[in-house]
Amino acid sequence: MKTLLMLFALSSAFAAPALKCVPQTVPSAKKTSLTFPDGKTIKIDVVDTPATREIGLMCVRKMRKDYGMLFVFPRDMFLSFWMKNTLVPLDILWIGADKKITVIRERLRPSAVGAPDDEVARAGGKGQYVLELAAGEASRRGLKAGDRLKFEAAIPEK
Numbered sequence: 001m002k003t004l005l006m007l008f009a010l011s012s013a014f015a016a017p018a019l020k021c022v023p024q025t026v027p028s029a030k031k032t033s034l035t036f037p038d039g040k041t042i043k044i045d046v047v048d049t050p051a052t053r054e055i056g057l058m059c060v061r062k063m064r065k066d067y068g069m070l071f072v073f074p075r076d077m078f079l080s081f082w083m084k085n086t087l088v089p090l091d092i093l094w095i096g097a098d099k100k101i102t103v104i105r106e107r108l109r110p111s112a113v114g115a116p117d118d119e120v121a122r123a124g125g126k127g128q129y130v131l132e133l134a135a136g137e138a139s140r141r142g143l144k145a146g147d148r149l150k151f152e153a154a155i156p157e158k
Helices: 002-013 050-055
Strands: 030-035 041-047 067-082 090-095 101-108 122-134
Touching: 030 067, 041 050, 101 122
Parallel strands: 041 067
Antiparallel strands: 030 041, 067 122, 090 101, 090 122
16 A cells, blocks of 8 residues: 555656646737627727737636627638637637628637647637627627627738
């Protein structure tokens, strides 16, 4: 028994350190307002470069109901999102170039830090924009495919 306890103590001492997930400040994230069909407005961060889109909401541990992140792409296309190191559940909306919602994926489950890629939630849809909101917000606001959102965002080259 002493040998087993000693082996456990030694193996614990040399175990890999716990993975950390620290929210990153999105470099050069732009801010704007987004208005829903009911006239309610929220502040959003706009991410429109490959680097800022990659960071997104990784490692964020809390998300306000009156906040969103808008991903802007050069053109309307199929866009696949995955929740790697996204620690909060989200509603994700794909929005066409005409600013109408094309697809809503609600309550996507968060991932755990360091989760294997095959265990991370994924979702896709067609659009030029993708809006991430706190889970439950799409339903709470009565959003549906075809609804038009109002916002200003420059279209990036890549």
